[in-house]
Amino acid sequence: MNIVVCVKQxxxxxxxxxxxxxxxxxxxxxxxxxxxxLDEYAxxxxxxxxxxxxxxxxxxxxxxxxxxxxxxxxxxxGADKAIHLVDDAFVGSDALQTSYALQQLVTRAGADVVILGxxxxxxxxxVLPAMLSERLGWxxxxxxxxxxxxxxxxxxxxxxxxxxxxxxxxxxAVISVVEKINEPRYxxxxxxxxxxKKPVESLSIADAGLDAALVGGANAYTTVVDHADAPAxxxxxxxxxxxxxxxKIADFLASxxxx
Amino acid sequence: xxxxxxxxxxxxGEVKKVTFELLTLARSLGEASAVWIGPGYEAAAxxxxxxxxxxxxxxxxxxxxxxxxxxxxxxxxxxxxxxxxAILVPATAEGKEIAGRLAVRLDSGVLTDVVGVTGELVAEHxxxxxxxxxxxxxxxxxxxxxxxxxxxxxxxxxxxxxxEQVSVALSxxxxxAKITDRVVQEKGERPDLTEASVVVSGGRxxxxxxxxxxxxxxxxxxxxxxxxxxxxxxxGWYPHQFQVGQTGKTVSPQLYIAAGISGAIQHRxxxxxxxxxxxxxxxxxxxIFELVDYGVVGDLFQVVPQLTEExxxxx
Numbered sequence: 007m008n009i010v011v012c013v014k015q016x017x018x019x020x021x022x023x024x025x026x027x028x029x030x031x032x033x034x035x036x037x038x039x040x041x042x043x044l045d046e047y048a049x050x051x052x053x054x055x056x057x058x059x060x061x062x063x064x065x066x067x068x069x070x071x072x073x074x075x076x077x078x079x080x081x082x083x084g085a086d087k088a089i090h091l092v093d094d095a096f097v098g099s100d101a102l103q104t105s106y107a108l109q110q111l112v113t114r115a116g117a118d119v120v121i122l123g124x125x126x127x128x129x130x131x132x133v134l135p136a137m138l139s140e141r142l143g144w145x146x147x148x149x150x151x152x153x154x155x156x157x158x159x160x161x162x163x164x165x166x167x168x169x170x171x172x173x174x175x176x177x178x179a180v181i182s183v184v185e186k187i188n189e190p191r192y193x194x195x196x197x198x199x200x201x202x203k204k205p206v207e208s209l210s211i212a213d214a215g216l217d218a219a220l221v222g223g224a225n226a227y228t229t230v231v232d233h234a235d236a237p238a239x240x241x242x243x244x245x246x247x248x249x250x251x252x253x254k255i256a257d258f259l260a261s262x263x264x265x
Numbered sequence: 266x267x268x269x270x271x272x273x274x275x276x277x278g279e280v281k282k283v284t285f286e287l288l289t290l291a292r293s294l295g296e297a298s299a300v301w302i303g304p305g306y307e308a309a310a311x312x313x314x315x316x317x318x319x320x321x322x323x324x325x326x327x328x329x330x331x332x333x334x335x336x337x338x339x340x341x342x343x344x345x346x347x348x349x350x351a352i353l354v355p356a357t358a359e360g361k362e363i364a365g366r367l368a369v370r371l372d373s374g375v376l377t378d379v380v381g382v383t384g385e386l387v388a389e390h391x392x393x394x395x396x397x398x399x400x401x402x403x404x405x406x407x408x409x410x411x412x413x414x415x416x417x418x419x420x421x422x423x424x425x426x427x428x429e430q431v432s433v434a435l436s437x438x439x440x441x442a443k444i445t446d447r448v449v450q451e452k453g454e455r456p457d458l459t460e461a462s463v464v465v466s467g468g469r470x471x472x473x474x475x476x477x478x479x480x481x482x483x484x485x486x487x488x489x490x491x492x493x494x495x496x497x498x499x500x501g502w503y504p505h506q507f508q509v510g511q512t513g514k515t516v517s518p519q520l521y522i523a524a525g526i527s528g529a530i531q532h533r534x535x536x537x538x539x540x541x542x543x544x545x546x547x548x549x550x551x552x553i554f555e556l557v558d559y560g561v562v563g564d565l566f567q568v569v570p571q572l573t574e575e576x577x578x579x580x
Contacts, residue, residue: 025397133368148334165505165506227368227404229403233392234397235398240558243559245562247563262541265576
């Protein structure tokens with residue numbers, strides 16, 4: 007089974023995240039890059055499927071040179087190879103354009119199943135897995151907290167606010183996973199050494215056969231008009247509990263008409 | 266006036282509050298048309314009419330809710346062909362998936378996690394966990410806008426909408442992911458986490474699954490939803506779907522009470538746009554206190570039960 011995992015490098019939540027003042031795009035240089043946390047669950051699920059069913063795991067990444075760090079980590083966890091679309095002309099592409107590029111790259115990689123994290127911790131749009139499913143014309147098996155494959159039949163538990171839906175489809179399919187589906191493994195020393203020798207195909211927009219008129223900020227479907235820091239919250243009152251902390255909060259709530 | 270399509274969010278016959286927020290917003294942008302997909306419209310009709318749509322499209326074939334997302338996308342696509350000026354959906358996990366697929370179908374831009382929209386269809390986003398406000402607009406096609414629950418102030422405008430039955434011939438592709446069972450694990454009387462006007466959350470300081478009763482007790486006196494930090498859901502003390510934070514739900518209630526939560530960035534990203542924030546924590550250095558309107562440094566096992574009792578007394 008050929009399994010493709012889409013991996014995004016995102017700014018570390020712990021470091022300051024900001025948009026650039028000139029073009030309103032994410033300032034990727036300002037923050038440390040890490041693998042999008044939810045993608046680690048996707049990588050783990052891909053590796054587990056490979057261990058159960060055989061095949062190969064290919065990592066797909068779109069991003070600057072720096073994203074190589076995240077690719078190496080995914081390879082160190084156990085993925086077999088990677089495709090990295092790296093091209094300055096891609097900067098500023100929105101989710102819709104990204105889904106077009108991923109569709110082309112998935113087709114190039116020749117996948118039976120594509121696995122993604124349910125959203126990224128930077129943009130948090132949560133739209134990409136559904137868009138990719140639409141573009142590929144493959145069943146949308148998203149928000150999975152459990153995945154089972156038998157032959158070409160796939161069953162997932164799709165997480166809902168009140169529990170889960172059981173969903174059935176046939177391969178090829180697009181799967182997105184939520185946190186808690188598994189426990190992502192840590193790369194061990196052997197994995198880290200092996201990762202250095204695994205093939206990473208680095209492609210430009212032209213190499214990947216993408217239509218340059220469909221990607222990049224100038225061709226985006228959405229435009230950020232402006233941005234500013236949200237106003238800081240006014241400093242509140244903090245008291246120590248002297249046996250009447252609960253009463254004091256009740257007083258505060260009453261003063262704000264909550265009770 | 267230009268037609269603004271609003272996807273009605275409903276489950277088990279109950280219309281979600283975000284629907285009324287979307288209808289309120291749609292009326293400020295043009296002529297609101299509600300889109301009901303699935304069975305059960307009759308029971309909800311009066312409630313929807315209160316928020317003033319000029320029209321309601323009813324697509325009630327049971328087949329439309331038997332597959333993941335795609336049938337709803339095809340229904341909206343069919344209705345958008347009449348020339349809608351914008352399509353509003355709730356920024357829930359499924360709402361955003363619908364928005365995404367529809368954007369591909371209509372070759373149109375999509376904006377998610379929107380907290381406000383002006384008449385010129387410029388959308389306001391609260392990003393990076395509320396640290397930055399950005400304005401954006403759709404440059405191509407019919408704007409598809411996913412609006413966050415609790416972001417728009419409700420305004421009723423009772424009316425008598427025209428009801429139009431819609432039938433949709435689903436493509437084979439739309440039937441590729443079949444829902445074979447719906448399993449309900451957590452169903453209670455409490456409001457939905459993302460829609461609640463008051464949320465009470467517990468974290469590491471709660472110390473165990475059993476102790477969440479204290480959090481639930483306070484929540485119930487306030488008619489609040491219960492949330493949990495990642496530390497609490499990771500430890501298995503509270504179900505994952507109640508996690509508030511960067512990898513969980515984003516909430517923006519009128520009142521947020523955090524008990525035993527230190528306020529790591531992971532958590533703050535999911536709650537710092539709440540209107541009023543109260544925290545109870547043993548550690549005076551806990552970062553959550555940077556956000557609060559009122560904070561008590563103390564033992565939640567003393568403070569929370571006392572607060573619950575006090576509120577009950579004053580009711």
